[in-house]
Amino acid sequence: xxxxxxxxxxxxxxxxxxxxxxxxxxxxxxxxxxxxxxxxxxxxxxxxxxxxxxxxxxxxxxxxxxxxxxxxxxxxxxxxxxxxxxxxxxxxxxxxxxxxxxxxxxxxxxxxxxxxxxxxxxxxxxxxxxxxxxxxxxxxxxxxxxxxxxxxxxxxxxxxxxxxxxxxxxxxxxxxxxxxxxxxxxxxxxxxxxxxxxxxxxxxxxxxxxxxxxxxxxxxxxxxxxxxxxxxxxxxxxxxxxxxxxxxxxxxxxxxxxxxxxxxxx
Amino acid sequence: xxxxxxxxxxxxxxxxxxxxxxxxxxxxxxxxxxxxxxxxxxxxxxxxxxxxxxxxxxxxxxxxxxxxxxxxxxxxxxxxxxxxxxxxxxxxxxxxxxxxxxxxxxxxxxxxxxxxxxxxxxxxxxxxxxxxxxxxxxxxxxxxxxxxxxxxxxxxxxxxxxxxxxxxxxxxxxxxxxxxxxxxxxxxxxxxxxxxxxxxxxxxxxxxxxxxxxxxxxxxxxxxxxxxxxxxxxxxxxxxxxxxxxxxxxxxxxxxxxxxxxxxxxxxxxxxxxxxxxxxxxxxxxxxxxxxxxxxxxxxxxxxxxxxxxxxxxxxxxxxxxxxxxxxxxxxxxxxxxxxxxxxxxxxxxxxxxxxxxxxxxxxxxxxxxxxxxxxxxxxxxxxxxxxxxxxx
Numbered sequence: 001x002x003x004x005x006x007x008x009x010x011x012x013x014x015x016x017x018x019x020x021x022x023x024x025x026x027x028x029x030x031x032x033x034x035x036x037x038x039x040x041x042x043x044x045x046x047x048x049x050x051x052x053x054x055x056x057x058x059x060x061x062x063x064x065x066x067x068x069x070x071x072x073x074x075x076x077x078x079x080x081x082x083x084x085x086x087x088x089x090x091x092x093x094x095x096x097x098x099x100x101x102x103x104x105x106x107x108x109x110x111x112x113x114x115x116x117x118x119x120x121x122x123x124x125x126x127x128x129x130x131x132x133x134x135x136x137x138x139x140x141x142x143x144x145x146x147x148x149x150x151x152x153x154x155x156x157x158x159x160x161x162x163x164x165x166x167x168x169x170x171x172x173x174x175x176x177x178x179x180x181x182x183x184x185x186x187x188x189x190x191x192x193x194x195x196x197x198x199x200x201x202x203x204x205x206x207x208x209x210x211x212x213x214x215x216x217x218x219x220x221x222x223x224x225x226x227x228x229x230x231x232x233x234x235x236x237x238x239x240x241x242x243x244x245x246x247x248x249x250x251x252x253x254x255x256x257x258x259x260x261x262x263x264x265x266x
Numbered sequence: 267x268x269x270x271x272x273x274x275x276x277x278x279x280x281x282x283x284x285x286x287x288x289x290x291x292x293x294x295x296x297x298x299x300x301x302x303x304x305x306x307x308x309x310x311x312x313x314x315x316x317x318x319x320x321x322x323x324x325x326x327x328x329x330x331x332x333x334x335x336x337x338x339x340x341x342x343x344x345x346x347x348x349x350x351x352x353x354x355x356x357x358x359x360x361x362x363x364x365x366x367x368x369x370x371x372x373x374x375x376x377x378x379x380x381x382x383x384x385x386x387x388x389x390x391x392x393x394x395x396x397x398x399x400x401x402x403x404x405x406x407x408x409x410x411x412x413x414x415x416x417x418x419x420x421x422x423x424x425x426x427x428x429x430x431x432x433x434x435x436x437x438x439x440x441x442x443x444x445x446x447x448x449x450x451x452x453x454x455x456x457x458x459x460x461x462x463x464x465x466x467x468x469x470x471x472x473x474x475x476x477x478x479x480x481x482x483x484x485x486x487x488x489x490x491x492x493x494x495x496x497x498x499x500x501x502x503x504x505x506x507x508x509x510x511x512x513x514x515x516x517x518x519x520x521x522x523x524x525x526x527x528x529x530x531x532x533x534x535x536x537x538x539x540x541x542x543x544x545x546x547x548x549x550x551x552x553x554x555x556x557x558x559x560x561x562x563x564x565x566x567x568x569x570x571x572x573x574x575x576x577x578x579x580x581x582x583x584x585x586x587x588x589x590x591x592x593x594x595x596x597x598x599x600x601x602x603x604x605x606x607x608x609x610x611x612x613x614x615x616x617x618x619x620x621x622x623x624x625x626x627x628x629x630x631x632x633x634x635x636x637x638x639x640x641x642x643x644x645x646x647x648x649x650x651x652x653x654x655x656x657x658x659x
Binding site: 054055056058059061065072077078102103104105106107108128129130131133134151152153154155156157158161165176179180181 | 272280281282283284285286287288289290428429434438441442445446447448449543544545546547552554556557558559560
């Protein structure tokens, strides 16, 4: 949790915004996930989300569904992802957040997972199918272990819920840009900017926006309204099935392009 | 009374959904608690259940089956005689009227056997609503006739080609649609499963089965039945029969699908052989691997081919209020055959599991015991699949 807070503070002092890329851990392999994290960290990512593959990712579109399937074929599971984080911590201090559905987390055990993840070097968790109402045990377990339980707000939430979620979340508030599932989109909702300006008034924590954001132009457009931008499916699409060395470099170039409009003075 | 105000049945139930859907669930809960007390709504629903569905469905004394098995006195609750051929219409009619009062113009649903899809498409046609049905490609193959029925009723059938291509995957896809179109779409969940308030709402709409059975048994025998038997996939027909007898000294037996056998791993016996977890919005028993990924279910009966189960059944299991057992594919076929031959009734393969349980355990009942089997659907939809299997053997 501390590393996430420090990162947002450091960037804010410089007038800079965070780039938050997402990849599914183990897609196409755990070894390449490791290389991808290090490449992204070196090319401008400020926090990295590692997806925990799940058999039934019901908030995700086809791109991340397929990535989950590829990772599950490699028999990737939570213990292996914690091992990945452990080896990454030998080489990078970038904040790492695991994003995954509740059942695998429940199956591991809430308290045990919070302890093991913190010990491995994880900084927080995003659980898209765990709304605040059902999160009491997890919130306590995560906070006790020093992990940030990060919650999402949506265009359907309305001011009262957003205020509540804003006081519950740690690290940052993840605002879902669209009424829908994950996936790269050509256009974002017209009222997104107005919505983000409203959310800004309702919460005091750092604010990141995600879902559907796929180009440097979209990032540039949203940067002034938020503290961070999440890009997922657009990166996962570029990874899709490729295992060649050029792929890692290409992702690095894409990260650099996405980060450019988030640097100060842009 | 359960569920509590957060939708929990003990440790089970709840609302484990993306934030986007939370406001819709809260709105549905609020609308339902207002509308269900509305005399106009109750009158409209009761009128349609009577004149459109054909309720009350008979409680039929199955004399020949009783004689053939030499066990308890067997009554059949004839939900198979409802319009559209199954109990599903009790719920879709209720939810359809509710959705219309909430101003929703479009309904979506998941379907396994196709019975819930047909019942939803039927109500959408009746109420003039747009209707999309999600169905796994494996089920589309197995239940061709129901696909044709849905299309004739004006619904769009959307094939789902992920995972095992069955009910679970259809439900994933329906939830994804709902997340995207939640502002003008009502999701008609077909079982006592899913996030709160669905398990309660579907239970309420299906409870007409048990309420009628109670009155009918009093008329026929002058007393309560001793035992109720129903198949359990998600568990809506079982809950509908059981719930009105909750406080009565009546045994509840829920029959799950053992598929190729519990030891084979290819089954749908969630309560008998699963573990507690969260899927499709609720905490309940699930079929899952050690890492919490959902296992593919298997059953000859597409309506039982689901790796989850309604949370209140999990609660009944935990508290011991109901017993849950499993019947395999082969035994279910025997149940199908004996009901056809003795009573001239082709049961749905799902309901045949309940018949098969009584067939297998007839001698364990005491003489004169009264058993009600919920005949949740008719077997016309399964004729092709059953004849294929019988020809092979």
